[in-house]
Amino acid sequence: MTYYRFILRWIFCLVISIFFFQLSFSQTQKKKDLENKKQELQKEIEYKNKLLAEVKKNKNRSMIELAILNNKIARQQELIATIGRELEMIEGDISETQHNIRLKETELKILKDDYARIIFASYKNRDSYSRLMFLFASSDFGQAYQRIKYLQYYSEARKKQASLIEDNQRQLQTKKQELETKKEQQSKSLGEKEKETGKLSVQKKDKEVVLTDLQSKEKDIRADIKKKKEQAEKLRKAIEKVIDDQIKKSNPSSKGDTKELKKIILTPEEKELSDNFESNKGKLPWPLSEGVITESFGTHDHPDLPGIKVSNNGINIGTNKGANVRAVFNGTVVAVASVGGLEGKVIIIKHGEYLSVYSNIEEAFVKSGEKIKTKQSVGKVLTDDKSATELHFEIWKGQAMLNPESWIVK
Numbered sequence: 001m002t003y004y005r006f007i008l009r010w011i012f013c014l015v016i017s018i019f020f021f022q023l024s025f026s027q028t029q030k031k032k033d034l035e036n037k038k039q040e041l042q043k044e045i046e047y048k049n050k051l052l053a054e055v056k057k058n059k060n061r062s063m064i065e066l067a068i069l070n071n072k073i074a075r076q077q078e079l080i081a082t083i084g085r086e087l088e089m090i091e092g093d094i095s096e097t098q099h100n101i102r103l104k105e106t107e108l109k110i111l112k113d114d115y116a117r118i119i120f121a122s123y124k125n126r127d128s129y130s131r132l133m134f135l136f137a138s139s140d141f142g143q144a145y146q147r148i149k150y151l152q153y154y155s156e157a158r159k160k161q162a163s164l165i166e167d168n169q170r171q172l173q174t175k176k177q178e179l180e181t182k183k184e185q186q187s188k189s190l191g192e193k194e195k196e197t198g199k200l201s202v203q204k205k206d207k208e209v210v211l212t213d214l215q216s217k218e219k220d221i222r223a224d225i226k227k228k229k230e231q232a233e234k235l236r237k238a239i240e241k242v243i244d245d246q247i248k249k250s251n252p253s254s255k256g257d258t259k260e261l262k263k264i265i266l267t268p269e270e271k272e273l274s275d276n277f278e279s280n281k282g283k284l285p286w287p288l289s290e291g292v293i294t295e296s297f298g299t300h301d302h303p304d305l306p307g308i309k310v311s312n313n314g315i316n317i318g319t320n321k322g323a324n325v326r327a328v329f330n331g332t333v334v335a336v337a338s339v340g341g342l343e344g345k346v347i348i349i350k351h352g353e354y355l356s357v358y359s360n361i362e363e364a365f366v367k368s369g370e371k372i373k374t375k376q377s378v379g380k381v382l383t384d385d386k387s388a389t390e391l392h393f394e395i396w397k398g399q400a401m402l403n404p405e406s407w408i409v410k
Contacts, residue, residue, distance in 0.1 A: 034086045041079040047290055048072040051318055057387040063221065064318055064388045066214060066304060067294035069207045076200045083193045090186045097179045104172040211304055218305070225310060231342050232313050235392075236401075238339045239357055242348050243399055246334060263398045266352055274352020277329050284328040284408045285375055287358060287393050291317040294390060297403040314357065314394030315404045321389050324365075324377040325358050328408065333370045333378070344382040357394035 048068055055065045214221060243264075250265040266274060277284075295316040302308040327349055334355075335348040345361040349372055362382035366372065383389040395402045 031086070031089060034082060034089065038079065038082050038086070041075050041082060044075050045072060045079065048075070048292060050320060051292060054321055054389065055318075055387050062386045062388055063214070063224070064294050064316075064386075064390055066207070066210050068292055068318055069203065069210060070303065071292045071294075073200065073203050073207065076196065076203055080193060080196050080200060083189055083196060087186065087189050087193065090182055090189060094179065094182050094186065097175055097182060101172065101175050101179065104175060207304075214305065218308075221305070221308065225308065229311060232311070234339050234341050235346065235357075235359060236313055238335075238337065238346065239348065239355070239394070239396065240399065242335050243355070243396070246350065264353055270352045272352075273330065274354060277351040277354045280329065281407050282409065285326065286317070286408050287326055287328055287356070288317055288319045288323055288381070288391060289326065290323070291319040291391070293405065294318040297405060313401050314392055317391045317393060319381055319389050319391060321383050321387075323381045323389060323391075325361060325379045325381060325391060326375045327372045327378050328356050329354075329374050331356070331372050333366050333368050333372060336364045336366060336368055343384065345379070347378050349378070353398055355394075355396040357392075357396065359392040359394075360390060 048071060051068050052065065052072070055062060055068065246264050264270075293315055295310060295312050297312055297315055299309060299311040302310055325347070329349075329351050331349040331351040333347065334350045335346065337346055338344075339346055339359075343360060345364050346357065346359040347361055347364055347366065349356045349358075358378065360382045361379040364379040366378045372378065381389050381391045393404050395404045395407055
């Protein structure tokens with residue numbers, strides 16, 4: 001009976017071990033994901049600090065500085081939330097480990113009690129004479145055989161029970177060490193969270209200083225927004241002219257009537273390229289290897305300056321000085337030009353029916369008609385007199401402007 005009880009206990013322990021192993025594996029993966037997220041956010045924040053340092057070289061506060069600060073604060077808040085989730089997980093681990101220790105202590109007590117009973121039974125039958133009497137007292141050969149097997153099982157159960165106790169003692173000690181390690185992790189994460197919260201407080205104060213300065217220059221800001229709107233209109237017209245030229249080129253028989261023919265006639269190769277571009281929506285690489293979106297697509301209220309509306313036919317991406325611009329997809333350069341009233345050059349790349357537009361380019365590395373590969377460097381971003389390095393990026397389908405944020409990878 002004791003042997004079968006031992007087997008049942010052994011199976012129970014095995015099932016519990018498998019359950020906790022699977023749970024531990026899942027928790028380990030979640031912790032790894034959180035740690036990766038934390039490192040990614042810290043890297044982003046460090047990069048934004050670098051951008052801010054470049055922008056601050058100019059004593060005049062700028063909208064791009066405010067945009068980078070807003071982005072940095074958002075990432076800082078996300079980092080604090082990530083550390084918070086990590087802390088919750090550690091606290092859960094501590095609670096679970098404490099529960100496991102209690103279970104192991106209970107299990108160890110049961111194993112020791114069982115072992116004591118086995119030892120006591122062995123003591124009662126400790127000499128060879130008692131064992132022989134136990135066998136000779138059998139009513140027949142079959143019962144004698146069963147009693148022999150019983151004595152063997154008893155001996156085996158004793159050995160295995162002793163082994164189980166040793167294993168449990170080792171596991172208990174390991175769990176206690178794990179608990180101490182997790183408490184250390186908890187203390188470290190708490191300190192980290194406090195440190196990052198302090199940084200957030202400093203960043204918000206920096207933002208207040210920039211906002212106060214910008215609010216005192218509302219007239220200049222409105223004049224700058226008006227100037228950008230005029231530049232955007234000139235760029236839009238230049239892009240539409242390129243589209244008209246592509247429509248005429250794709251269908252010479254149209255006699256220049258582009259009003260009736262509203263899209264470019266594509267060759268089979270261009271149609272395949274266009275379909276491939278479309279199928280990569282949300283997966284296109286950024287036009288810069290590093291950057292921060294400083295102004296989003298469309299017309300909207302400024303998030304921090306009441307009464308001021310901003311409008312954008314694409315997105316603006318702040319980056320580091322001297323950064324190279326990359327093509328977001330395979331295609332053909334259809335224009336490298338200067339547009340009156342705009343600083344720098346404009347590069348337009350055709351991807352079948354789609355166009356990607358890169359403006360505020362200081363130096364172009366490509367020429368019109370050149371075939372381009374995804375992520376190929378096509379130019380260098382211009383740094384303006386306010387020490388801001390900002391790429392303007394647009395995506396068009398035919399004659400329709402699209403939101404680039406929906407197309408590039410998140």
